[in-house]
Amino acid sequence: MNTTENITIVLNNPKYPGNIGSAARCAKNMGIESLFVVVHEYPDMEEMKKRATHVASDIVENMRYFYRLDEALSGFNYIVGTTSRLGSARGPVIQPREMAKQIADISQNNRVAILFGPEDAGLNNDELKYCHLLVTIPTSDELKSINLSHAVMILCYEIFTARTPSPNRFTPKLATSFELEGMYDHLKEMLVKINYINPENPDYWMTNIRRFLSRTKLFSKEAQIIRGICRKVERSIENKKA
Amino acid sequence: MNTTENITIVLNNPKYPGNIGSAARCAKNMGIESLFVVVHEYPDMEEMKKRATHVASDIVENMRYFYRLDEALSGFNYIVGTTSRLGSARGPVIQPREMAKQIADISQNNRVAILFGPEDAGLNNDELKYCHLLVTIPTSDELKSINLSHAVMILCYEIFTARTPSPNRFTPKLATSFELEGMYDHLKEMLVKINYINPENPDYWMTNIRRFLSRTKLFSKEAQIIRGICRKVERSIENKKA
Numbered sequence: 276m277n278t279t280e281n282i283t284i285v286l287n288n289p290k291y292p293g294n295i296g297s298a299a300r301c302a303k304n305m306g307i308e309s310l311f312v313v314v315h316e317y318p319d320m321e322e323m324k325k326r327a328t329h330v331a332s333d334i335v336e337n338m339r340y341f342y343r344l345d346e347a348l349s350g351f352n353y354i355v356g357t358t359s360r361l362g363s364a365r366g367p368v369i370q371p372r373e374m375a376k377q378i379a380d381i382s383q384n385n386r387v388a389i390l391f392g393p394e395d396a397g398l399n400n401d402e403l404k405y406c407h408l409l410v411t412i413p414t415s416d417e418l419k420s421i422n423l424s425h426a427v428m429i430l431c432y433e434i435f436t437a438r439t440p441s442p443n444r445f446t447p448k449l450a451t452s453f454e455l456e457g458m459y460d461h462l463k464e465m466l467v468k469i470n471y472i473n474p475e476n477p478d479y480w481m482t483n484i485r486r487f488l489s490r491t492k493l494f495s496k497e498a499q500i501i502r503g504i505c506r507k508v509e510r511s512i513e514n515k516k517a
Numbered sequence: 518m519n520t521t522e523n524i525t526i527v528l529n530n531p532k533y534p535g536n537i538g539s540a541a542r543c544a545k546n547m548g549i550e551s552l553f554v555v556v557h558e559y560p561d562m563e564e565m566k567k568r569a570t571h572v573a574s575d576i577v578e579n580m581r582y583f584y585r586l587d588e589a590l591s592g593f594n595y596i597v598g599t600t601s602r603l604g605s606a607r608g609p610v611i612q613p614r615e616m617a618k619q620i621a622d623i624s625q626n627n628r629v630a631i632l633f634g635p636e637d638a639g640l641n642n643d644e645l646k647y648c649h650l651l652v653t654i655p656t657s658d659e660l661k662s663i664n665l666s667h668a669v670m671i672l673c674y675e676i677f678t679a680r681t682p683s684p685n686r687f688t689p690k691l692a693t694s695f696e697l698e699g700m701y702d703h704l705k706e707m708l709v710k711i712n713y714i715n716p717e718n719p720d721y722w723m724t725n726i727r728r729f730l731s732r733t734k735l736f737s738k739e740a741q742i743i744r745g746i747c748r749k750v751e752r753s754i755e756n757k758k759a
Contacts, residue, residue, distance in 0.1 A: 297664065297667075300664060300667075301667055303660040304656045305656065305657060306656075306657035306659070328660075328662070330659070330660045370678075372678070413678060414548075414677075415677070417545060417572070418542070418546050418570075420546075420570070420572070421543075421546050422542060422543075424667070425542075425666070425667060425670045428670055429671070429674050435656075435657070436612075436655055
């Protein structure tokens, strides 16, 4: 069992079906497939599916409904509560990144619920008492209220990235030093031919060019492009002379 | 001028006014106040404001409209393009966290645009050519398509958290070692009195109790609560004896 299979998003009394569907899409974007809702009336299925999009509609279809929060949470080993209000009565509150680190470990062997309150009021103290850990999303003081599905996205994103270590998804192959030196030699010859640099002290001028080209971290293909340009310039000069 | 004043969200041909409003709210949540849109028709103001909520409606009102992408981008020193498609033709693509680190530095002295394509197609190669840096949000392979405003939220959140170093927003005062040892002594006496632990070797049994209590990182107030319980137990025993 991998870690995401052990993670469930639990929405306590969400008011808008659109937010539930949107939360389902966010969860699926980040590899989380399990969604529980605590509601007193069934939310509009069409509205939920519209916002979930076709691909995440299975999450909405398989979503489990509960009438009471304690019933929804009863099968979990570890419960993370989300809150935007901070105070000594609430105990320690950590940020999403730190939460994700802890969850990556705990979810290996435990069922974890990430619990969100209703859009307007959030979780109250009576609901937060079920939680082993409280998390708050840092915001600007100007607007602290985050839309429910966007809060779900940030926590799911942090959980997902905590599990995928690679900082870069794709970097093409950089040019080798051999390729680069060949390119610089070619460039130098060409720049001398077009009288851009002094043939008596070409390396002095090349230093400046090397400096900015090395900062750009050239790829093999790009080194070839530069040599191709040099060849074209040289041929143009030869043709002119001829 | 602080860094967020130098950062602008640029939406290229967004299809849904609701997404523009929602993106405005996300930007404001994360301290970014500037929003540009490239559109051929003015989007519905009411729909945008509804999703922006009252507090972020100023961003929608002050939003700048452009007919062409190159016009929208002309005043920026550094442009970050978002893409979900990876390939060697697109060059190196980094993840949001790494992007945020770079932006935190660059935005000190430069105007930075974070550019997003339309909901369905994203940015094409012709539009990406303006970008100094490409960023992709990591997703599950099951559903790579992220809603526009949620993509805006993730990048704004990363930019915001890169600027606010504190990992914990609020941690109440932990109990001092003096308070804890007083509590453990009190607890030990009480546990001996109630015959829970052997009075000849109490520390052996206390080790297990200390182990789990120390893992919970007790606060001063909580240490006092435990001593209060001990006192109550002791008084109950004395009253019984009397």
